[in-house]
Amino acid sequence: MLPNTSSDTIRHFISTLIRHPAFLGVIIGILAAFTQALLISAGGPEAYGVCIACHVRDLVNGMTNIIADTSLALAPISKNAILPVMGVVGIMAGAFISAKVHREHKIKEAGNREYLFYFVGGLAVLFLTMIFGGCPYRAALRTGYGDLTALLFIIMMALGVVAGTLYMLRKAEKEES
Amino acid sequence: MATGILSKEAAIYAVPLVTLLIGLLVGYLGQRSGFCSIGAFRDYFLFRHTRLLSGYVALIVASFAGYLFFWFLTPEAMEHFFWALTSNPLTPVPGAPAGLVPAAYLIFAAIPGFLVGFICVLLGGCPFRQAVMASEGSYRGAFFVIGMCVGSILFGAFVSGWIVVLMRAFGFGA
Incomplete structure (x- = not known):
């Protein structure tokens, strides 16, 4: 009986661990540093290991450059490599596999107006993150790398979240009354 | 020009592969944990829940620790580490x-x-x-x-x- 319970405890511990955001935070931080140590010879920028907006930009613009022979801007690391960074492909495939394995994959539809809202939101978020030069994840990596402008970005993002939450609360109150 | 563990000739082939594999792991764990940087601040502000916030703070701390570790290991790959102190x-x-x-x-x-x-x-x-x-x-x-x-x-x-x-x-x- 005893080995069985201890292996159950270990299994429980592991399943709790992989479902905890702090574990993923540690994984992303260390892997981003590892990526840079491994691949920086291919080109900059630094603190670029995991980023959603930048990697989408590199993937789309890099593939467009290859297919349509254009010269859209992208990071040197993707320009020099044979193919652009594939971080987002991996993230979406990994999340899809996980959702399928755990039977959490479920088609959720919404109205056309919401699709337009999300499309414009994606457009706006990409413009804004590219102006800064990174999504919230790269901001965290850059803060770890010693970049104070990224810390300013995170502080302002927290203020923006507070403002957005208050706006949503007020809107919900108005709809109730 | 910063140099990493791999030479430039090897790194240009490794870039898509390494980022894809890291993305798979991060995506898998991201689906399990519901990791979200915006949700971190939102949940803390609305409910004082620190679960997601702990993830984002862990990301900042771990990235510093990771860069520090690899800075000791391969200092030439971390050309501008401690950016704010050196410029x-x-x-x-x-x-x-x-x-x-x-x-x-x-x-x-x-x-x-x-x-x-x-x-x-x-x-x-x-x-x-x-x-x-x-x-x-x-x-x-x-x-x-x-x-x-x-x-x-x-x-x-x-x-x-x-x-x-x-x-x-x-x-x-x-």
Whole structure:
């Protein structure tokens, strides 16, 4: 009986661990540093290991450059490599596999107006993150790398979240009354 | 020019593969944990829940620890580590579009930061969370990702140039 319970405890511990955001935070931080140590010879920028907006930009613009022979801007690391960074492909495939394995994959539809809202939101978020030069994840990596402008970005993002939450609360109150 | 563990000839082949494998692991764990940087601040502000916030704080701390570790191991790969201590602390690490005064980069951090927080909390998640939700079958998340893809072409072709022109017009040109 005893080995069985201890292996159950270990299994429980592991399943709790992989479902905890702090574990993923540690994984992303260390892997981003590892990526840079491994691949920086291919080109900059630094603190670029995991980023959603930048990697989408590199993937789309890099593939467009290859297919349509254009010269859209992208990071040197993707320009020099044979193919652009594939971080987002991996993230979406990994999340899809996980959702399928755990039977959490479920088609959720919404109205056309919401699709337009999300499309414009994606457009706006990409413009804004590219102006800064990174999504919230790269901001965290850059803060770890010693970049104070990224810390300013995170502080302002927290203020923006507070403002957005208050706006949503007020809107919900108005709809109730 | 910074050099990493792999030589340049090997690294250009390794870039897509390594980022793909890391992405698979991060995406898998992201789907399990619901990791979200916007949700971190939202949950803390609304409910004082620290679960997601612990993830984001862990990311900042672990990235510092990771960069420190690999800085000891391969110092030439971490050319600008401790950026704020070794140069003008109010400029970003190299890689941002050049040709503007340092104050422009503070504006580039402050205003987009606020707006990204505001927009993303209305949409219910940061870009990473939207990509994961799209993979879980949410059409909203899929449209967000499509918007980012279209936006990246528009940004590369037009918007980045307009912003530099705009900033120069306001007197931020270097």
